[in-house]
Amino acid sequence: MTRRIPRATVARLPAYLRYLDSLGPGRQTVQSSDLASASGVNAAKVRKDLSYIGAAGVRGVGYDVEELRALILRKLGLSTDLTVVLVGAGNLGSALARYKGFDNRGFHIVSVYDIDPKRVGKRIAGIEIRHLDHLEEDLRQTAADIGIIATPASEAQGVADRLTGAGIPGILNFAPTVINVPAWATVRQVDLATELQILAFYLRTRREAGATQARTQKRRPG
Amino acid sequence: MTRRIPRATVARLPAYLRYLDSLGPGRQTVQSSDLASASGVNAAKVRKDLSYIGAAGVRGVGYDVEELRALILRKLGLSTDLTVVLVGAGNLGSALARYKGFDNRGFHIVSVYDIDPKRVGKRIAGIEIRHLDHLEEDLRQTAADIGIIATPASEAQGVADRLTGAGIPGILNFAPTVINVPAWATVRQVDLATELQILAFYLRTRREAGATQARTQKRRPG
DNA sequence: TAGATTGTTAATCGATTAACAATC
DNA sequence: TAGATTGTTAATCGATTAACAATC
Numbered sequence: 001m002t003r004r005i006p007r008a009t010v011a012r013l014p015a016y017l018r019y020l021d022s023l024g025p026g027r028q029t030v031q032s033s034d035l036a037s038a039s040g041v042n043a044a045k046v047r048k049d050l051s052y053i054g055a056a057g058v059r060g061v062g063y064d065v066e067e068l069r070a071l072i073l074r075k076l077g078l079s080t081d082l083t084v085v086l087v088g089a090g091n092l093g094s095a096l097a098r099y100k101g102f103d104n105r106g107f108h109i110v111s112v113y114d115i116d117p118k119r120v121g122k123r124i125a126g127i128e129i130r131h132l133d134h135l136e137e138d139l140r141q142t143a144a145d146i147g148i149i150a151t152p153a154s155e156a157q158g159v160a161d162r163l164t165g166a167g168i169p170g171i172l173n174f175a176p177t178v179i180n181v182p183a184w185a186t187v188r189q190v191d192l193a194t195e196l197q198i199l200a201f202y203l204r205t206r207r208e209a210g211a212t213q214a215r216t217q218k219r220r221p222g
Numbered sequence: 223m224t225r226r227i228p229r230a231t232v233a234r235l236p237a238y239l240r241y242l243d244s245l246g247p248g249r250q251t252v253q254s255s256d257l258a259s260a261s262g263v264n265a266a267k268v269r270k271d272l273s274y275i276g277a278a279g280v281r282g283v284g285y286d287v288e289e290l291r292a293l294i295l296r297k298l299g300l301s302t303d304l305t306v307v308l309v310g311a312g313n314l315g316s317a318l319a320r321y322k323g324f325d326n327r328g329f330h331i332v333s334v335y336d337i338d339p340k341r342v343g344k345r346i347a348g349i350e351i352r353h354l355d356h357l358e359e360d361l362r363q364t365a366a367d368i369g370i371i372a373t374p375a376s377e378a379q380g381v382a383d384r385l386t387g388a389g390i391p392g393i394l395n396f397a398p399t400v401i402n403v404p405a406w407a408t409v410r411q412v413d414l415a416t417e418l419q420i421l422a423f424y425l426r427t428r429r430e431a432g433a434t435q436a437r438t439q440k441r442r443p444g
Numbered sequence: 445t446a447g448a449t450t451g452t453t454a455a456t457c458g459a460t461t462a463a464c465a466a467t468c
Numbered sequence: 469t470a471g472a473t474t475g476t477t478a479a480t481c482g483a484t485t486a487a488c489a490a491t492c
Contacts, residue, residue, distance in 0.1 A: 008483060010423050014416040018398060031449065040400050043449095044485055051451060059450045060492040076419050077426025084418075095317030101398055101415040145425060146418065170425045172417055176240060176323055178262050184432070186424040188417050193323040194236040195394055195410055196306075196368065197298050201232050202408040203367060203392045204299025210406070230459060253473070265473095266461055273475060281474045282468040 005075070009049045013072050015039035016046070020069045029062040081106040082145040085138075085168070087159050089114040089122075089129045092174055092192075093150035097124040107146070111138060132159075139166040146170040153177040160187070227297070231271045235294050237261035238268070242291045251284040303328040304367040307360075307390070309381050311336040311344075311351045314396055315372035319346040329368070333360060354381075361388040368392040375399040382409070 019038040020030065032050070036043040050057065050068070053075045057063045073079055084107050086097055096102070097112050113132045114120055120131045130138070147163035149156050149171060156175035163171060164185045171187045173179055176194070181187050241260040242252065254272070258265040272279065272290070275297045279285045295301055306329050308319055318324070319334050335354045336342055342353045352360070369385035371378050371393060378397035385393060386407045393409045395401055398416070403409050 005423075006483070011420055013423070014413070014419040015400065017419070018416075022399075033449085038400060042485060044452095044487090045483085047450065048452085048484085057450050058492060059490070060448045062449070075423070077422040077429075078419065082418075082422060082425075091317045091320045095313045096414070098313045099414060102418065105415045105419065107415070107418050146421060169428060170421045172421055177244075178237070178260060184428065186421060186428060188421050190412065190414070190417055191236070192318070192321060192412070193327045193329070194240075195412055196304075196324065196329050197236040197239070197300065197327065198233055199368060199392045199394055199408060199410050200299040200304055201227075201235070201297070203304075206391060206406065206408060207299075228459070255473085264461060266463090266476095267459085269474065270460085270476085279474050280468060281466070282472045284473070 005052050009052050010076075012039060012041065012045075012049055013053070013076055016049070017069065017072045017076070020065055020072070023065060027065055029058075030065055030068070031062040032057070034062075078106055081108055083142070084109045084146045084148060085111050085113065085135075085144045085163075086148045086150060087113045087132065087135075087163070088150035088152075088155075088175075089116075089119045089124060090150065093148075094124050096148060096150055096174075097127060109148075110142065110144060132162075135162055136166050139168070144168055146172060149173045149175050149179070151175055227274050231274050232298075234261060234263065234267075234271055235275070235298055238271070239291065239294045239298070242287055242294070245287060249287055251280075252287055252290070253284040254279070256284075300328055303330055305364070306331045306368045306370060307357075307366045307385075308334045308370045308372060309336075309354065309357075309385070310372035310374075310377075310397075311338075311341045311346060312372065315370075316346050318370060318372055318396075319349060331370075332364065332366060354384075357384055358388050361390070366390055368394060371395045371397050371401070373397055 032043040032046040035046045112129045115132045147168045153175045160179040173189050176191050254265040254268040257268045334349050334351045337354045369390045375397045382401040395411050398413050
């Protein structure tokens with residue numbers, strides 16, 4: 001009987017993995033406190049997270065680096081590489097196609113689609129850009145695990161429908177719009193401008209807190 | 223006395239804003255249920271979020287679109303445009319420099335830096351790429367609100383130190399590593415490969431749930 | 445054994461949601 | 469007035485954290 005892994009824990013596992021990957025080959029064990037400071041959380045939380053995935057630490061010693069790494073990879077579903085198709089070969093799409101960080105971590109972009117005749121037929125990172133019309137037949141030949149959407153917002157839902165229609169269960173959406181998919185599929189949304197907007201909120205808050213503090217300090221008798 | 227706005231609420235405000243922006247000029251009011259379905263949350267949550275920022279809805283009618291839009295912009299600290307410097311003019315950095323979604327939403331990239339002599343002096347989106355050595359003197363001339371880091375992971379902490387050292391209060395980090403900044407500054411991290419890894423987890427979980435279901439169904443008497 | 449660190453409990457905190465009175 | 473929708477309460481759920489017994 002497998003216990004359910006909390007969402008928040010899942011979201012932190014990649015950070016732990018990244019830290020483990022950054023360690024030299026000489027390192028045998030890690031402590032929860034190391035993982036904590038490397039990923040910006042509390043050591044108790046790290047231990048709790050690791051207990052959710054069933055990691056076996058040794059009291060007084062820590063966790064075995066290789067064992068923990070393999071366990072996280074397995075739990076994340078990364079024991080085997082995943083195939084990815086990318087739709088949208090514009091600005092962002094091209095950068096994603098060339099991004100080394102995907103391939104390094106076992107995500108292989110197998111094809112790139114666009115509808116712009118000026119782009120179709122060209123190559124990015126060695127992959128020929130195909131017309132979106134070929135999507136369904138290509139996927140019948142070779143299924144894919146994940147579709148990345150890097151189109152304008154106006155096209156995103158239509159592309160998502162075609163991706164899920166062709167059986168792709170996972171979508172990473174970079175278009176700045178919420179998309180709906182069937183219940184059996186999963187979407188994650190990355191909105192670059194949203195990130196800046198959230199940052200802007202905290203800048204404003206800090207600025208005002210700072211101003212308040214300055215006023216408060218001024219009021220103090222010198 | 224301003225009430226503190228919860229983190230989760232802040233993270234949703236940009237989605238509400240995006241929906242309001244998508245409405246035609248004819249639309250006078252919106253209901254919490256509209257905002258809810260457009261941003262994938264519950265209508266009660268929308269109303270709670272909006273009450274945190276002090277929105278004045280009208281019972282039986284809804285919220286005034288323009289008033290709400292202006293309020294969210296103000297609360298997010300977007301009443302005035304913000305200036306951004308970008309460090310790293312590689313693959314991803316170049317795409318970010320050209321990304322229309324930033325400028326559209328009031329984030330103006332004013333300069334781009336790199337250390338590669340093959341890139342320095344060239345232009346992206348009309349902005350000349352300058353050598354990183356000029357960062358501090360440039361920022362003394364014209365301060366900036368936000369620094370975007372799009373360098374390799376190995377350089378990210380050093381760049382963050384220089385950005386905060388030059389007084390930049392907000393950092394959006396695309397390098398796949400956690401960076402530390404002084405307490406008065408704010409960082410947000412966007413890790414593209416991490417997003418795929420989290421997606422992979424849910425794909426695996428769904429796949430296994432589906433397999434279990436299939437087995438269970440098989441066991442049923444036909 | 446002494447020191448270190450895990451694994452887990454229990455308390456706390458924060459976010460979500462249903463439900464409905466208030467009121468346009 | 470009747471219908472619609474907000475604003476808020478109260479219950480619930482999930483995540484975080486301190487603290488410490490267990491144990492290598």
